[in-house]
């Protein structure tokens with residue numbers, strides 16, 4: 663299957679889930695998660711209508727961004743970037759550029775770092791607060807009990823804009839339906855966002871996007887079902903052998 667065909671299938675799934683929930687499919691943004699995939703594959707996705715790209719490693723994101731932006735410009739795509747990985751406080755400097763939505767903000771120390779960088783650069787940084795709704799030790803995110811306080815704290819910073827909440831559910835136990843396993847967690851995230859008056863919820867991946875759209879997701883993050891299986895590691899630019 664080509665990337666264009668994969669995308670058409672993913673879009674049909676989003677539309678069907680939205681219709682079942684009485685929602686407008688246009689209210690769901692598809693973020694294509696391009697980690698490990700080369701700019702050539704991303705070109706195909708952009709040519710097939712993708713406007714939002716997500717990466718999860720700072721090095722790979724920085725290595726890929728210039729080339730992908732040239733491709734997007736050539737295709738006349740108005741590209742929006744998302745960083746969906748965990749953010750180490752000391753690496754925040756490369757991410758606080760104001761032109762990427764940060765999905766993984768989950769602690770005060772990181773909020774403080776983003777605020778300081780954004781203030782120094784005279785920009786506003788848009789963020790989502792990540793919530794570990796499944797209390798999965800392998801995942802980032804504050805707990806549901808902490809989210810109100812962290813959102814309030816971030817909202818008080820003058821250079822940080824909290825647009826919403828994000829979650830990654832735990833890997834479902836083998837043999838269980840990922841949509842069924844994720845459903846209560848997506849409902850919890852949506853309830854927290856509604857309570858806090860936040861419009862954006864980033865939840866749902868290849869295997870559980872239906873449950874996310876049903877719960878109210880405004881962003882779904884889909885990698886495998888758009889690009890196919892991931893490569894072994896981060897994409898790296900080819901070595902320039904003509905360099906001295």
Ligand SMILES: *Cc1c(COP(=O)(O)O)cnc(C)c1O
Nearest residue numbers: 695718746867868883884885886
């Ligand atoms: C890789 C990744 C995805 C995409 O996962 P798929 O199962 O391949 O669709 C979504 N969100 C985050 C945070 C990721 O790291």
